[in-house]
Amino acid sequence: MKQRIRRLDKNKPSRSLTKIIIIKVLPVIAFLVAGFLLVPYGSLYFQNNKVNAIQTKNEAVLFYKANCPHCQKVYPKIFWHNVLNFKNESKQIQTINVQNTNNKHYVAEFAIQATPTFMKTTNINQRLVSTNSQQINRFITGGH
Numbered sequence: 001m002k003q004r005i006r007r008l009d010k011n012k013p014s015r016s017l018t019k020i021i022i023i024k025v026l027p028v029i030a031f032l033v034a035g036f037l038l039v040p041y042g043s044l045y046f047q048n049n050k051v052n053a054i055q056t057k058n059e060a061v062l063f064y065k066a067n068c069p070h071c072q073k074v075y076p077k078i079f080w081h082n083v084l085n086f087k088n089e090s091k092q093i094q095t096i097n098v099q100n101t102n103n104k105h106y107v108a109e110f111a112i113q114a115t116p117t118f119m120k121t122t123n124i125n126q127r128l129v130s131t132n133s134q135q136i137n138r139f140i141t142g143g144h
Contacts, residue, residue, distance in 0.1 A: 050102035056121045058094045063117040065099040071116045
């Protein structure tokens with residue numbers, strides 16, 4: 001009888017380790033992955049309460065509307081581009097939600113006709129309206 005109890009005890013730690021992984025570790029991993037995927041979308045809607053000025057140190061500006069499906073496609077890529085280049089302001093892309101009432105003046109000021117519109121900060125006449133990643137990368141890195 002004692003031998004049988006010992007055998008069960010040897011199996012018990014592996015069961016408890018599996019339970020710990022399933023109950024405690026797996027939800028944390030799921031939460032982190034979900035957060036990683038959803039952070040750009042939260043930023044899309046809640047960022048830019050009021051943008052006071054165009055940041056001329058930035059590479060470009062993205063004018064977008066939070067409810068625009070094309071903007072929703074592009075925004076996460078720009079969000080992660082900015083996260084990866086957070087120490088290098090000259091590679092950042094400023095994002096301005098022109099749907100926000102505080103930022104609507106940019107539509108008239110820069111004659112924004114469609115969103116998403118990318119504009120170079122060094123030359124406001126150099127613009128791109130696109131969701132194509134290759135075109136956006138070429139525009140940002142210097143080509144047009």
